Amino acid sequence: MATASNIPKVQAASANAKANAAGPTSCDMCEKKGLLILPVRYAAAAASGAHNLGGATALALPKGQFGDGVTAVGAKKASYFLRSVRKGFIHVYYPSTNKWQIYGVTTEGYVFNYPLDADLNPAQEKAFSCKQAGHMQLAQCISIEHPKKAGKVYLAFSDVRWTAPVRKRYETNESGLS
Secondary structure, three states, X not given: OOOHHHHHHHHHHHHHHHHHHOXXXXXXXXXXXXXXXXXXXXXXXXXXXOOOOOOOOOEOOOOOHHHOOOOOOOOOOEEEEEEEOOOEEEEEEEOOOOXXXXXXXXXXXXXXXXXXXXXXXXXHOOOOOOOOOOXXXXXXXEEEOOHHHHOOOEEEEEOOXXXXXXXXXXXXXXXXOX
């Protein structure tokens, strides 16, 4: 279960990654600066135990509006939990600077900086191979490098990388969502 008591562990892992980044064992999936965010999604598990988490502990559902529209749907024979995002793309928009950042998400849920307008061969998916302690968790996070200067930041997940015209539609808020 993710709690506030885990924050020092994540901070220590981040500090360890920075300390080791200059060495020959550094890895680009783990080198993150700024505010780290673990992107998650809702999932449902059968109450029967059919969905064995294999020793993993499900993250507790957060209080507040985070699950509005999801957890409001009754589940008589299942319970909701949070899990890592699936393979795809996390799009990050910084309206104060009108800049975009894209992360690719691997099959295993690791994230890496993805070129904004370039297609990478899916067969050349970045493999996570770092053996440093705590780096597996860091490799699942995205980062907002300068959070105090960033202002509002919008995150979106998609199975496909958004093209420039799609990003433009979100920038101008064509659908009226915010």
